[in-house]
Amino acid sequence: MDNSPPDRQIKSIPYPRVSLLAEDELFDPSSGLPSISCLTKHLQEEGRLDEKCALRLVELARKIFEREPNTLAIQRPLTIVGDIHGQFYDLLTVLAAGGDPAKTRYLFLGDYVDRGQFECECIFLLFALKINYPQNVNLLRGNNKVTTCSYTFIRMHMEENQQRA
Structure with missing residues (x-):
């Protein structure tokens, strides 16, 4: 017998998008x-x-990061966001609670990948936000953004995408 409240019951689950x-x-x-x-x-x-789409996002974000100083001077008020760790739906919840990045300054403290199921999704969304709102979305590197981890992350996800194709 299912005793879950009616608002928590999921009647159907859509298939993941294939395109x-x-x-x-x-x-x-x-x-x-x-x-x-x-x-x-x-x-x-x-x-x-x-x-091509993924690489364009990465390239546009890279160009913005290259122009930024190593030390950021960010005006208040701002919303500070801790570790995301590949939790895409948590990231969406944080953005909904924190406000529209067009009007709200954000400081993300790093650790965007390395645990969750949706690492690429988090990176792609954060890069798109940075590209659209470079003054309002600030991304710091976390403690696991070393070269070895970055290359492992990229290689793992490129192989995963090739297997799905």
Whole structure:
């Protein structure tokens, strides 16, 4: 007998999205910016990004990070977010509670991957937010963002995506 409250019962579970999100779907042709709503919806449906789309997100974020100083001066008020550890749905909850990144300054303290089931989803969303709101979204490196861990993360997820294709 199921004694769960009615609001906690799940009547059906949708299948994960099988189509890969392509560059022309994610990026606005005039501004070149990724659509946060498109990306979030696709990732919530457990969709994946095609390789070109993922690499474009990484490259755009990299260019922003290269221009930033090593020490950030961030004005208050701001929302400080601790370790995400690949918990994509927790990240969405934090963003919903903290406010729209277009109007709210965020400081993420690192540890975006390394434990959860949705590491790539977290990185892709954080990079898209950084690209769209570079002054409001600040990403620090966590204690596990060393070269070995980064390469292991990238290799593991590239192999995973190739197996799914």
